[in-house]
Amino acid sequence: MDRSAGQVELKIPRRAEFVRLARMTACAMAAQLDFTYDVMKDVELAVGEACTNAVEHVKKADCDEILVRFTIDGERLAVEVVDRGEGFDRAAAEQEEEERIGGLGLLVIEQVMDEVDIQCDPQTGTCVRMIKYRARS
Amino acid sequence: MSTPLKIESRLEGKDAAVLSLAGELDVANVAQAREAALKLLAGGVKRLVVDLSNLEYIDSSGLGMLIGLHKRQKESGGTLAIAGARERVMRVLKITGLEQILILYDDAGAALKEVP
Numbered sequence: 001m002d003r004s005a006g007q008v009e010l011k012i013p014r015r016a017e018f019v020r021l022a023r024m025t026a027c028a029m030a031a032q033l034d035f036t037y038d039v040m041k042d043v044e045l046a047v048g049e050a051c052t053n054a055v056e057h058v059k060k061a062d063c064d065e066i067l068v069r070f071t072i073d074g075e076r077l078a079v080e081v082v083d084r085g086e087g088f089d090r091a092a093a094e095q096e097e098e099e100r101i102g103g104l105g106l107l108v109i110e111q112v113m114d115e116v117d118i119q120c121d122p123q124t125g126t127c128v129r130m131i132k133y134r135a136r137s
Numbered sequence: 138m139s140t141p142l143k144i145e146s147r148l149e150g151k152d153a154a155v156l157s158l159a160g161e162l163d164v165a166n167v168a169q170a171r172e173a174a175l176k177l178l179a180g181g182v183k184r185l186v187v188d189l190s191n192l193e194y195i196d197s198s199g200l201g202m203l204i205g206l207h208k209r210q211k212e213s214g215g216t217l218a219i220a221g222a223r224e225r226v227m228r229v230l231k232i233t234g235l236e237q238i239l240i241l242y243d244d245a246g247a248a249l250k251e252v253p
Contacts, residue, residue, distance in 0.1 A: 052197065
């Protein structure tokens with residue numbers, strides 16, 4: 001199989017019931033790189049958490065969509081989860097406890113992915129970029 | 138596209154109950170699971186066992202629900218036990234450190250016997 005390159009973009013409504021669609025797509029993309037089952041499920045988990053953050057923490061009313069971009073590049077899978085909200089306040093999220101625990105979601109992402117970068121901007125929104133390498137799985 | 142989650146509950150004796158969650162627990166359906174648990178507690182249940190033996194997926198929303206129930210029970214003098222967590226669910230509990238906070242049992246039967 002040619003694993004050299006490939007990109008899939010998924011736009012989902014910023015609603016909880018669509019997070020699973022992003023998770024399922026993550027599994028399908030991870031399968032393209034022959035990740036082990038456990039790694040595939042880790043990628044699913046991370047994508048689910050990034051989308052959940054976008055659903056739960058964005059308060060901007062006109063931000064109604066989440067873009068999930070999967071890129072297979074050589075021996076790695078890169079995933080970007082982008083929303084056009086006001087930017088994600090990580091410090092505030094980590095202070096939230098009990099019923100809504102945004103900090104836990106970020107912890108999960110960082111634990112299961114090889115590289116994670118979060119860019120927040122009040123004008124352009126939030127981009128969670130994460131990478132999983134095939135060789136490390 | 139709803140996330141598949143089957144919720145069942147049964148009372149055990151006068152103050153215990155088992156809440157079984159099967160399928161996937163995520164942000165889309167966590168409110169239903171929480172509502173089922175709170176209904177049991179409102180009905181007088183002091184010892185609540187959440188049976189995860191048929192749960193295949195949990196996210197931070199589900200973890201938040203479990204922590205919320207744990208705190209609520211602790212504050213009210215009740216107990217919460219988590220039973221039968223499978224490998225994937227256990228992995229999430231471990232990487233978040235909740236394995237050390239929540240009370241875990243191999244299965245619901247053991248939890249019912251041992252939880253005070």
